Amino acid sequence: MLKNNKNILTTLDICSSKVVCIISKYEGQNKNTILGLGYVKADGIRSGIVSDLQLAQVSIENAISIAQKSAGVDLNKVHVSVSANYLISQHITTETMIFGKEITHRELNKLLLEAIQICKSQKLRVIHTFVCNYILDGHHGITNPIGMFGTKLACNFHILATTTNNILNLDTAISKAGLEVESYISSTYSAGLATLTKDDIENGAILIDFGSETTSIGVFESDQLVFVDAISIGGKHITSDIAKILCIPKVEAERIKNLYGCAINNDMDLYEVINVRIHGKNTVVNRNQLIEIIHARVEEILNIIQLKIENFKINNCIITGGTSRIPYLRDLIADKFKKQVRIGYPQSDMKMQNHSLELATSLGTIEHISKSFEDIKTILPVQEKRNSIKQYMNWIKKNFF
Numbered sequence: 001m002l003k004n005n006k007n008i009l010t011t012l013d014i015c016s017s018k019v020v021c022i023i024s025k026y027e028g029q030n031k032n033t034i035l036g037l038g039y040v041k042a043d044g045i046r047s048g049i050v051s052d053l054q055l056a057q058v059s060i061e062n063a064i065s066i067a068q069k070s071a072g073v074d075l076n077k078v079h080v081s082v083s084a085n086y087l088i089s090q091h092i093t094t095e096t097m098i099f100g101k102e103i104t105h106r107e108l109n110k111l112l113l114e115a116i117q118i119c120k121s122q123k124l125r126v127i128h129t130f131v132c133n134y135i136l137d138g139h140h141g142i143t144n145p146i147g148m149f150g151t152k153l154a155c156n157f158h159i160l161a162t163t164t165n166n167i168l169n170l171d172t173a174i175s176k177a178g179l180e181v182e183s184y185i186s187s188t189y190s191a192g193l194a195t196l197t198k199d200d201i202e203n204g205a206i207l208i209d210f211g212s213e214t215t216s217i218g219v220f221e222s223d224q225l226v227f228v229d230a231i232s233i234g235g236k237h238i239t240s241d242i243a244k245i246l247c248i249p250k251v252e253a254e255r256i257k258n259l260y261g262c263a264i265n266n267d268m269d270l271y272e273v274i275n276v277r278i279h280g281k282n283t284v285v286n287r288n289q290l291i292e293i294i295h296a297r298v299e300e301i302l303n304i305i306q307l308k309i310e311n312f313k314i315n316n317c318i319i320t321g322g323t324s325r326i327p328y329l330r331d332l333i334a335d336k337f338k339k340q341v342r343i344g345y346p347q348s349d350m351k352m353q354n355h356s357l358e359l360a361t362s363l364g365t366i367e368h369i370s371k372s373f374e375d376i377k378t379i380l381p382v383q384e385k386r387n388s389i390k391q392y393m394n395w396i397k398k399n400f401f
Helices: 053-071 105-121 164-176 187-195 198-203 235-246 250-260 287-309 329-337 360-372 390-400
Strands: 008-014 018-028 031-041 077-082 087-097 124-136 139-142 152-163 180-186 205-210 215-221 224-231 273-278 281-286 316-320 340-343
Touching (some): 008 053, 008 360, 018 360, 031 053, 031 360, 077 187, 077 360, 087 105, 087 224, 124 164, 124 180, 124 224, 152 224, 180 187, 187 205, 187 215, 198 205, 224 287, 235 250, 235 287, 250 287, 273 287, 281 287, 287 329, 316 329, 329 340
Parallel strands (some): 008 077, 077 180
Antiparallel strands (some): 087 152, 124 139, 124 152, 205 215, 215 224, 273 281
16 A cells, blocks of 8 residues: 555546546656556446446446555545536636726636626536636737736636536435545546647647547637537447347447448448357348448538537547547548548557557546646636635635735
């Protein structure tokens, strides 16, 4: 058992297909060492949301137990990534009168506090706040108004929030597993931190995370996350389509999807057959039919995504998640969206080759929380007194004064 638990953090990624717990140690200068990894099948989770409290609790306990045994450390506090299905992405603009005075952090804090209050009035719990644009006397594009002079200062915030009930269900499952949540982090934001380069985030990038039951979308621009959304369709639905149409077990459908699946067919696929086993008997199916099934479901997902991102003039697209491994998916997206597309593997030196795409969210969460050892900027405390402004004021004072 480790004697020194300083700078050790535990992250928890709760998905539809898996629960991942990573225990790591912050070594300084943005370097982390993974001490333990727990990776288990998720039960009681559907589309990233708790569907069976007891089953979810057991999955969380199992992942934590494996990670703690591997790390040789026993911790009860955890940072949790939140599925995009939980989150409401909205832009809120607040303003304050300056009357020719010098702008200080106090004015910026007032703008932020007003935005948070708007979310509280909507019965929402704030997870992240991102500053997209300051407007000073009608002039947009102000990145840092501190020290400037003007009459009216406004700010456009991108806020990720969730309903209280959603978080309470997740809180309950985690607390019953014997853990205390230190913070919640958007899984889309974490995946972006892990897979996008500094240039991607600064110049603009669309991140598509193809999960098991959910496909999430994140738009990064000018060093900020400006949009998040999710579709409740993922790789598991492709497997289900294959099983239903070909009348084969889901296990066999998953196998042939992984071994022979493609997003685009070619002339060679017309004549290739695949051996499958159904109820103990061997039979064959046409590979071209398999690819057509996959293509149809992928097209459905991409059509929905295209509508959600049509207002963003960004030519850079990164795909990640386990389902992004489907051969030629990148080419199909590039042709359909007319964008530069690449698969986003984690940039972290902690990545594990066998599961790097599946661990993108966890590794991004570690990167984000590690920075908080030096300078916490965007995460609000999870524990807050209901109907009280004091916790927000304490957070403001702690981080800005």
